Amino acid sequence: MNRSLMISQLESQQEWDIAIIGGGATGLGAAVDAASRGFKTILFEQHDFASGTSSRSTKLVHGGVRYLQQGNIKLVMEALKERGILLKNAPHLAHNQTFLVPNYKWWESPFYGIGLKIYDWMAGKLGLGPSRFLSKEETLKLAPTLDPTDLRGAILYHDGQFDDARLAINLAQTAAQYEAVVLNYFPVTGLLKVQDKIQGITVKDQLTGKQYEIKCRALINATGVFTDSILEMDDPGHEKMIAPSQGIHLVVDKEFLPGDTAILIPRTDDGRVLFAVPWHDKIVLGTTDTPVEQVVAEPVPMEEEIRFILKHTALYLSRDPQRSDVRSMFAGLRPLVKGKSKKTAALSRDHLIMVGDSKMITITGGKWTTYRKMAEDVINTAIKENGLPEKKCVTFDLHLYGYDLPVPSPVSVTPGDIRRSVQEEMCMMVEDYLSRRTRHLLLDARAAVAAAPAVAAVMAETLGRDKEWVEEQVKAFTSLAKNYILSD
Numbered sequence: 259m260n261r262s263l264m265i266s267q268l269e270s271q272q273e274w275d276i277a278i279i280g281g282g283a284t285g286l287g288a289a290v291d292a293a294s295r296g297f298k299t300i301l302f303e304q305h306d307f308a309s310g311t312s313s314r315s316t317k318l319v320h321g322g323v324r325y326l327q328q329g330n331i332k333l334v335m336e337a338l339k340e341r342g343i344l345l346k347n348a349p350h351l352a353h354n355q356t357f358l359v360p361n362y363k364w365w366e367s368p369f370y371g372i373g374l375k376i377y378d379w380m381a382g383k384l385g386l387g388p389s390r391f392l393s394k395e396e397t398l399k400l401a402p403t404l405d406p407t408d409l410r411g412a413i414l415y416h417d418g419q420f421d422d423a424r425l426a427i428n429l430a431q432t433a434a435q436y437e438a439v440v441l442n443y444f445p446v447t448g449l450l451k452v453q454d455k456i457q458g459i460t461v462k463d464q465l466t467g468k469q470y471e472i473k474c475r476a477l478i479n480a481t482g483v484f485t486d487s488i489l490e491m492d493d494p495g496h497e498k499m500i501a502p503s504q505g506i507h508l509v510v511d512k513e514f515l516p517g518d519t520a521i522l523i524p525r526t527d528d529g530r531v532l533f534a535v536p537w538h539d540k541i542v543l544g545t546t547d548t549p550v551e552q553v554v555a556e557p558v559p560m561e562e563e564i565r566f567i568l569k570h571t572a573l574y575l576s577r578d579p580q581r582s583d584v585r586s587m588f589a590g591l592r593p594l595v596k597g598k599s600k601k602t603a604a605l606s607r608d609h610l611i612m613v614g615d616s617k618m619i620t621i622t623g624g625k626w627t628t629y630r631k632m633a634e635d636v637i638n639t640a641i642k643e644n645g646l647p648e649k650k651c652v653t654f655d656l657h658l659y660g661y662d663l664p665v666p667s668p669v670s671v672t673p674g675d676i677r678r679s680v681q682e683e684m685c686m687m688v689e690d691y692l693s694r695r696t697r698h699l700l701l702d703a704r705a706a707v708a709a710a711p712a713v714a715a716v717m718a719e720t721l722g723r724d725k726e727w728v729e730e731q732v733k734a735f736t737s738l739a740k741n742y743i744l745s746d
């Protein structure tokens with residue numbers, strides 16, 4: 259995956275079957291689906307791949323125990339099926355994760371036990387293992403740092419866990435294997451129409467300033483929380499459809515939850531679930547659900563969200579995590595589709611596909627776990643609405659790029675890995691390397707800042723950049739990293 263090569267392909271192709279706006283889970287999934295069916299496909303991401311919500315998830319491939327509590331059977335069934343498919347097609351990035359639901363009250367064991375048996379049953383053949391009841395002793399053996407006072411036992415169940423940004427990069431590489439052109443730092447700046455119907459888009463190479471007109475037969479808007487900004491280009495004054503909701507995570511050292519078992523706290527003050535999940539040798543705690551007015555590229559955790567997570571984890575762990583224990587924190591925005599309810603926890607988590615009068619197709623909502631099904635649905639819609647030839651979806655059994663390669667370390671700063679990432683993964687900025695090609699920034703923000711000068715030096719050498727570029731990159735990254743560091 260080489261950016262200059264991608265640009266020369268962009269320049270030589272007269273018309274594309276499918277153009278996609280947005281390089282998160284939804285857009286990249288659509289690019290893989292379209293290209294693997296044999297459509298000439300091009301994708302534009304305004305910043306880096308997965309730099310939006312898709313690198314800021316809880317890292318779970320799950321049916322959603324919470325949606326089961328809400329009775330959303332269809333959503334859970336679909337997600338459980340997709341969970342199984344993802345673990346099969348990307349075993350290098352997604353794996354079976356054991357969870358405990360600790361029981362402190364007499365009714366919790368039968369209540370959650372029955373719910374999780376239904377969850378097992380719904381997963382059917384793609385199940386990851388049966389749930390079971392554990393005694394207090396068995397529970398503390400698996401999770402020795404759980405608060406033992408009044409602990410009665412736990413329910414053990416299985417779900418999936420993955421590396422979201424790495425999966426996004428591998429999706430881009432998979433699409434490229436099928437000759438799709440995927441470009442980062444390439445915002446879509448306008449829509450081209452003839453007689454009110456979409457004929458193409460205007461785009462700008464952020465790194466050179468050069469502008470292009472791209473012709474396409476179908477256009478897909480997969481811009482997550484930015485959906486309304488593209489809809490506004492299509493239909494000025496349209497009614498807003500996204501209600502953004504912020505979720506944050508705190509990352510602490512493994513000693514707070516040693517071992518491989520994750521914990522699900524089934525009910526917080528605001529009726530949510532809270533997770534403590536081992537990830538790359540750290541523990542991710544989260545998340546929150548805070549309605550926000552503004553859509554920003556770099557959301558920042560709010561003080562009350564930080565306190566909420568620290569308070570609830572302290573209730574369940576024998577040692578309370580303090581602010582100084584937080585190695586990193588990160589926030590993401592959910593692109594929830596507006597309903598009548600004002601409470602974001604109740605808004606639709608299902609995906610939605612909308613075809614405009616101009617024939618632009620918008621896809622939004624959903625979750626990482628269901629990206630493949632969302633992609634299948636949106637490309638089927640493009641075939642139907644934009645007169646493309648009928649071609650069957652092939653992603654059910656499609657191994658993703660990296661399936662048979664060694665998995666790179668999530669915190670590597672070796673020159674070889676940095677160079678490979680620049681040359682093969684379109685890593686253009688220090689932030690791309692430290693946040694999404696590796697996961698340094700999310701795992702230990704201070705260590706990431708310390709690594710930035712060395713990373714910038716190797717990148718500059720590989721990209722042919724000068725000393726000024728190195729200084730500017732280190733400065734920009736250090737400033738960004740402030741949002742990930744929790745002060746005392």
Ligand SMILES: Cc1cc2nc3c(=O)[nH]c(=O)nc-3n(C[C@H](O)[C@H](O)[C@H](O)COP(=O)(O)OP(=O)(O)OC[C@H]3O[C@@H](n4cnc5c(N)ncnc54)[C@H](O)[C@@H]3O)c2cc1C
Pocket residue numbers: 279280281282283284285302303304305306307308309310311312313314315316317318319320444445446447480481482483484503504505506545546589590591592593622623624625626627628
């Ligand atoms: C806190 C939190 C936790 C979550 N946890 C989980 C989880 O554990 N498991 C799970 O399955 N799901 C989870 N999700 C949901 C999942 O992360 C999202 O559904 C998914 O990442 C959305 O992907 P997307 O591609 O639609 O949006 P994004 O990832 O936001 O991608 C949209 C992209 O469009 C780009 N864009 C916008 N405008 C333009 C333009 N003009 N030109 C070019 N590009 C443009 C943006 O830069 C952005 O990169 C979580 C979400 C949140 C917020």
